[in-house]
Amino acid sequence: MGLDTLIDASLAILNGGSLAYLAAGVLLGLTFGVIPGLGGTTALALLIPVTYTLAPLDAMYLAGGVMGATSFGGSISAILLNTPGTAPNAATTFDGYPLARQGKAGLAIGASATSSALGGLIGLFTLLLFIPVAREVVLSFGSSEFFLLTILGLAAIAVSVKGKLLRGLVAACLGLLIAFTGANQFNGHTRFTGGIDYLWDGIPLVPALTGLFAISQMIELALKGGSVADEASRLEAAKMKISGVGEGIFAVFRNWPVLLRGSVIGTLIGAIPGLGGTVAAFLSYSSTAQTAKDRETFGKGNIKGVIAPESANNAKDGGSLIPTVAFGIPGSAETAIFLGILVLHGIEPGPQILLQNEKEIYGLIVALTASAVGASILGLIFARLLVLITRIDVNIVVPVVVTLSLTGVYVLEGRMADVLCALLMGILGYLMIRFDYPRLTLVIAFVLGEIAERSFHQVRLISDGQVVEYMLSRPVSVLLILATVVTFFLPAMRKLRWWRQTGTAE
Amino acid sequence: MKNILATGIAAVALVTGGAAMAEYPVDNNITFVIPYSPGGGFDTIVRQFAPALEEAMGTTVVPENISGAGGSRGGQAVHRADADGYTIGIYNIPGLTVNEVTGRDQGFALSEVTWIANLAVARYGLAVAANSDINSVEDLCSKGSPAKLSDTGATSTASVTTRISFGIMGCDIVDVTGYSGSNDAMIAVISGEVDATIKPVSSLKKYLRESGSGDLKLILTLTEDEVVPGVPTVADIGHPELAKFTLNRVIGGPPGMPADVVAAIENGLRAASESDAVTSWADGAGVELGFMGATETAAMMDDLATFYQEYKDLAAAPE
Structure with a gap:
């Protein structure tokens, strides 16, 4: 039954009209992905009124095209400008940007394109495997598991800031402080609002992230001057004629375990509503960096540091459809808008969405797959051209990026206060760069803080105050507790082994 | 020269003045404020009604999302607009009523809103x-x-x-x-x-x-x-x-809207709620349409305020 529909949907997409919508979606997604501040959510939100007049299936192709293409688009700016195009690409800057500075931007983009396409394919393949058990997967994640997952995420931050533990913790605490601003999700009381209405809904994610990543980086570039790629590598790259794209593709196949792990992490995190791509990409990056043999080279231009977050980032789209096929609920901000488009077409998403709207769901799956692959192929074709951005004088790059990203922030909700918020966060981000505090630590804490607080209160009420007993009685919770313990003690154990080895060697 | 200009201005003033006195709506867009982001329940119902309302009123209806502060930012925007019928909005009722009863400052008073209609009830x-x-x-x-x-x-x-x-x-x-x-x-x-x-x-x-x-x-x-x-x-x-206890999709406008303008919008919304496009969408999406006119809606709003006032202590969020 499912396979037939899937094949039908794949064939239907070859119709001229449908293909045009898909292609339009891919181009739009790439563009919105590349421009910092604009992302998949913004693109889809702007598309809602447009899809009103389309047939439901064409609307799905358009939406799928956008969803599949944004994350790869975002990696391009992460690699070339150290400015993630969308928040989930933040982890890609760690190793992508050092590669670009070494004149190896082609290698990084090649790897990012390939791992995005393959990650997307693996994610959707996993989704198809999961469809029969999707209900069980969703039902086994309750408040207790949500809480423990956020703790696992916070633990991963703590161990990932090697050598800068205190700075990392300061940044994470600042992130939590920002997360707790506004109405408490649990009982609705407002906090830290200082009488400003704007803060009732908390600090909005998109303006904050645009400020922290894009604006701050532009301040840094503007003050430094020159161009992104340093002089020596520019001369070298000129001689080498920006090759490396092909090498980047092969690097992904050589590092297939990294790709596979990233895709699995992406799918699983994607399946859990509320966590999103930023957390998925970060967890994939940090687990790869923690367990790799050559972990000293991470952060200095290790290609695995590009493959890990980008594969997770694209796989999460497949995963975020697991709650959708099981219960008709969104697994991510993008799927939420996608379900909104269905409602606009008079389709009520619910637990039987896969039975009643098989065509639309499989249409979206096919569109997502085609888009992830299509965007990457486009990216590979234009990679050589894109790399030239790193050679452009920053006096041209900075005004363009700042204008585009602030426009994006404004467009999303039409609020000037959001622009101000992005600017303030940009200054904060610049100070953090200047004084060497990790920004991603702040962002992960910001994303997780609210969910952690709310789910903890829920567990407390649900378990009648017996939080620990309740958690220990749930198998998935126990697994997550174990994972957290391992995350914490892995670095310590490694150090211990190193001591022993050097001890016997002497 | 000066004379010609003055005559010109007078003529323009006469024309626009005359038009305003004539049939509402003239050639002007109606802004329909949605106090939440695109894709949600309030957004969807407005976008479903908009084309049918356009047809009934003979003018363009522009849905505008002004989200924030639990729906009160959009309400404030409508409140500040001119009461000429070119700005209306949808309200989260009884959510806003409860906020008001429990003493939260929303930047505008529900009792001042010109109530026009109720589109749906859950x-x-x-x-x-x-x-x-x-x-x-x-x-x-x-x-x-x-x-x-x-x-x-x-x-x-x-x-x-x-x-x-x-x-x-x-x-x-x-x-x-x-x-x-x-x-x-x-x-x-x-x-x-x-x-x-x-x-x-x-x-x-x-x-x-x-x-x-x-x-x-x-x-x-x-x-x-x-x-x-x-x-x-x-x-x-x-x-x-x-x-x-019901959940309503209520339409209102700035304080002090002229009665004939309210009646025109009310009739437009009624025609829209009876249109095939809206009824068949509501069937599919499981939305219960429950049209009420201006008088009925205003009465319901008073009634709700009294009702929630009575249970104010229970309505307040726990510490």
């Missing part, structure tokens, strides 16, 4: 997991420990409804709030994390055996008349006053 039901031993409110309230219910925010209408109705019934409960949407709150019941939930019947339907997946069991509807065969109503259990 009635609440109480559901438990399909495989649960609980079959009635009595079972739920006598299970030994306080029953646990699931909700989104503590200031959400469903949560306020839950606290007030169980308070009136004299039944001790724990309302577990913080779920990200009403679907998540219903899934918490299916997974057994909580015992029950109060949600609009139209949202519960897709999980019921008769009309959906069969994961949930409806044990009470907050209505006076039977809406689902075989399921008792609040009137049956002796609390007909609980039928007052």
Whole structure:
């Protein structure tokens, strides 16, 4: 039954009209992905009124095209400008940007394109495997598991800031402080609002992230001057004629375990509503960096540091459809808008969405797959051209990026206060760069803080105050507790082994 | 030269003045403010009504999302606009009523809004997991420990409804709030994390055996008349006053709108709500249309304010 529909949907997409919508979606997604501040959510939100007049299936192709293409688009700016195009690409800057500075931007983009396409394919393949058990997967994640997952995420931050533990913790605490601003999700009381209405809904994610990543980086570039790629590598790259794209593709196949792990992490995190791509990409990056043999080279231009977050980032789209096929609920901000488009077409998403709207769901799956692959192929074709951005004088790059990203922030909700918020966060981000505090630590804490607080209160009420007993009685919770313990003690154990080895060697 | 200019200005003033006095709406767009982001329930209903309203009124209707501060930012924008009928908005009722009663400053007073119409109404039901031993409110309230219910925010209408109705019934409960949407709150019941939930019947339907997946069991509807065969109503259990809890999609405008303008928009909205496009969409999407005109809507708003004032203490979010 499912396979037939899937094949039908794949064939239907070859119709001229449908293909045009898909292609339009891919181009739009790439563009919105590349421009910092604009992302998949913004693109889809702007598309809602447009899809009103389309047939439901064409609307799905358009939406799928956008969803599949944004994350790869975002990696391009992460690699070339150290400015993630969308928040989930933040982890890609760690190793992508050092590669670009070494004149190896082609290698990084090649790897990012390939791992995005393959990650997307693996994610959707996993989704198809999961469809029969999707209900069980969703039902086994309750408040207790949500809480423990956020703790696992916070633990991963703590161990990932090697050598800068205190700075990392300061940044994470600042992130939590920002997360707790506004109405408490649990009982609705407002906090830290200082009488400003704007803060009732908390600090909005998109303006904050645009400020922290894009604006701050532009301040840094503007003050430094020159161009992104340093002089020596520019001369070298000129001689080498920006090759490396092909090498980047092969690097992904050589590092297939990294790709596979990233895709699995992406799918699983994607399946859990509320966590999103930023957390998925970060967890994939940090687990790869923690367990790799050559972990000293991470952060200095290790290609695995590009493959890990980008594969997770694209796989999460497949995963975020697991709650959708099981219960008709969104697994991510993008799927939420996608379900909104269905409602606009008079389709009520619910637990039987896969039975009643098989065509639309499989249409979206096919569109997502085609888009992830299509965007990457486009990216590979234009990679050589894109790399030239790193050679452009920053006096041209900075005004363009700042204008585009602030426009994006404004467009999303039409609020000037959001622009101000992005600017303030940009200054904060610049100070953090200047004084060497990790920004991603702040962002992960910001994303997780609210969910952690709310789910903890829920567990407390649900378990009648017996939080620990309740958690220990749930198998998935126990697994997550174990994972957290391992995350914490892995670095310590490694150090211990190193001591022993050097001890016997002497 | 000066004379010509003055005559010109006078002529323009005469023309525009005359047009304003003539039939509303003239060649001007009507801005329809939605106080939430695109894709949600309020956004969808406005966008569904907009084309039919355009046809009925003969002018362009532009939906505009002004989200923030729990829906009050959009309400403020409408409040500040000129009362000429070219700016109207949709309101979250009784959410805003409850906020006002519990003393939250929303930047505008609901009593000053010019009420135009009510587009849709959602009635609440109480559901438990399909495989649960609980079959009635009595079972739920006598299970030994306080029953646990699931909700989104503590200031959400469903949560306020839950606290007030169980308070009136004299039944001790724990309302577990913080779920990200009403679907998540219903899934918490299916997974057994909580015992029950109060949600609009139209949202519960897709999980019921008769009309959906069969994961949930409806044990009470907050209505006076039977809406689902075989399921008792609040009137049956002796609390007909609980039928007052509904979720409304109310349309209003800035304070002091002229009566003829209100009537024109009211008629436009009525025609739109009877149009094929809107009715067939509502059928598919499970939206219960319940059109009310301006007078009726204003009366309902007064009524609600008094009602929630009475249960102000129960309505306030717990510490």
